[in-house]
Amino acid sequence: MSGIFLNKPLRFNSIFTGADLQSTDLGKSISNHLELIIFTRFGEHRHQRNFGCEIWDLDFELIVSESIWEEKFRKSLLKSITSYELRIYNTEVEVRITEVENVYPLRKITEIKKKVDISVRSLIKNTGEKYFFNTALFLSPLST
Known part of the structure; x- marks a missing residue:
C-alpha cells in the first residue's frame, strides 16, 4: 500500500503549473474515502456498481419507524465500508436520526428537518490505532 x-x-491546475497534488495523512484519507462511500449512490460508479450506500434510496422513503430506517441504513453503510475501505477493520457504525428545527424570523418560517448523525469506529490495519469518523446529513433534500 x-x-x-x-x-x-x-486541484488539477497544480499539475499544469509543475506542482504536486496536495497530500494528506492516512486518517484524513480514510475519512475522505468514507465520505465518498456515503455520498455515492449504488450504481453510480461505472466499474463498481455496488460501491456507495443506500442513503440515496432511503432519503425520500417515508420513515414509518426511525429505528428500522436507522438499522437498514447502518447495515448498508457497514457492508460498503467493510467491502471498500480495506485500511480499517473491526468496524462499528452508528446511525441516529433526530429532528432539527430552524427558525427564520425575517421570513416567519419554521423548518423542521431530519438530521442523520453517522459515527464510524474502527482500527487502522497498519498501525492498530483507533480510528473515529463522524458526520451529519440532513434529509430531503440531502445536504451537509
Whole structure:
C-alpha cells in the first residue's frame, strides 16, 4: 500500500503549473474515502456498481419507524465500508436520526428537518490505532 495519500478536492491546475497534488495523512484519507462511500449512490460508479450506500434510496422513503430506517441504513453503510475501505477493520457504525428545527424570523418560517448523525469506529490495519469518523446529513433534500 502506498504511503502517499491525496487530499480532496483534487486541484488539477497544480499539475499544469509543475506542482504536486496536495497530500494528506492516512486518517484524513480514510475519512475522505468514507465520505465518498456515503455520498455515492449504488450504481453510480461505472466499474463498481455496488460501491456507495443506500442513503440515496432511503432519503425520500417515508420513515414509518426511525429505528428500522436507522438499522437498514447502518447495515448498508457497514457492508460498503467493510467491502471498500480495506485500511480499517473491526468496524462499528452508528446511525441516529433526530429532528432539527430552524427558525427564520425575517421570513416567519419554521423548518423542521431530519438530521442523520453517522459515527464510524474502527482500527487502522497498519498501525492498530483507533480510528473515529463522524458526520451529519440532513434529509430531503440531502445536504451537509
